[in-house]
Amino acid sequence: MSDAHTASPFLGKTFGVTVSGLTKQFGTTTVLHDVSLDIKAGEIFCIMGPSGSGKTVILKHIAGLERATRGGVTIGEFDAADPETRNKVHLALVFQAGALFNSLSVYDNLALYPREHRQCNEAGIRERVMHALSILSLEKAANKFPSDLSGGMKKRVAIARALVMEPQLLLYDEPTSELDPVMSATLTEIIATLREQTAVTSIVVTHDRDLAFNIADRIAFVMDGRIRGVGTPADFKNPTDPVIANFLNPVIDLKNPRFKQLE
Numbered sequence: 001m002s003d004a005h006t007a008s009p010f011l012g013k014t015f016g017v018t019v020s021g022l023t024k025q026f027g028t029t030t031v032l033h034d035v036s037l038d039i040k041a042g043e044i045f046c047i048m049g050p051s052g053s054g055k056t057v058i059l060k061h062i063a064g065l066e067r068a069t070r071g072g073v074t075i076g077e078f079d080a081a082d083p084e085t086r087n088k089v090h091l092a093l094v095f096q097a098g099a100l101f102n103s104l105s106v107y108d109n110l111a112l113y114p115r116e117h118r119q120c121n122e123a124g125i126r127e128r129v130m131h132a133l134s135i136l137s138l139e140k141a142a143n144k145f146p147s148d149l150s151g152g153m154k155k156r157v158a159i160a161r162a163l164v165m166e167p168q169l170l171l172y173d174e175p176t177s178e179l180d181p182v183m184s185a186t187l188t189e190i191i192a193t194l195r196e197q198t199a200v201t202s203i204v205v206t207h208d209r210d211l212a213f214n215i216a217d218r219i220a221f222v223m224d225g226r227i228r229g230v231g232t233p234a235d236f237k238n239p240t241d242p243v244i245a246n247f248l249n250p251v252i253d254l255k256n257p258r259f260k261q262l263e
């Protein structure tokens, strides 16, 4: 069995992701410069970096939602930009906004994908939906509507919905944004537990230092559309690169002209 296909209780397969020389231009602006990453099957891989550095654009290329200007992404042996790949790889996205349908109950939000894809009968769908809800401790919320839920619960529902798709690759964009510290810690545990239970490859775009350092097998730092460093959390405990060090432990200098207006 190759490195790209380790056992997963879902479909018996999970996938590594290779980003090769990925360059992306929007109009005349280049937002990704020759980005290369080798994400192993079953790994929790975090992508960190300042706002606007290109993290979400990388994630969108992995999800097949953007076309590369040069270079590309493969998921296992499949080209991420090929629409057929979505039929071969179960990929689920947990986006910043959660994107739940407000007119549908939590249960129906989760049941939507298997119903649309006619994957099983209603009894089978019920089993999958309730299993996903139980992993996220959401059984009691099944009949509620998104408007009745807190931000943290909506995030958990979004993850449960992704799980119903039986993903082999889970992509998270800022999973802990807008969450209080306790809920952030809970979510961190959930992501780690899911990987333990399902061996799913998880790619997490985040600003959240605690999240990344607690769950990542490896972290990539993206600065101005370029990879600045890749390593384990231990590698970055005391970073030698001053740019990464300043990102992780910013030194606020109130004499800096940027703060003049505050005086």
Ligand SMILES: Nc1ncnc2c1ncn2[C@@H]1O[C@H](COP(=O)(O)OP(=O)(O)OP(=O)(O)O)[C@@H](O)[C@H]1O
Binding pocket: 026, 031, 049, 050, 051, 052, 053, 054, 055, 056, 057, 058
């Ligand atoms: N569809 C688009 N058209 C034009 N420019 C875009 C588009 N999508 C992203 N960009 C630009 O690409 C750059 C990187 O954006 P991206 O969303 O990847 O940043 P990010 O690192 O995820 O930031 P944040 O942490 O704030 O979410 C930004 O300058 C953004 O304005």
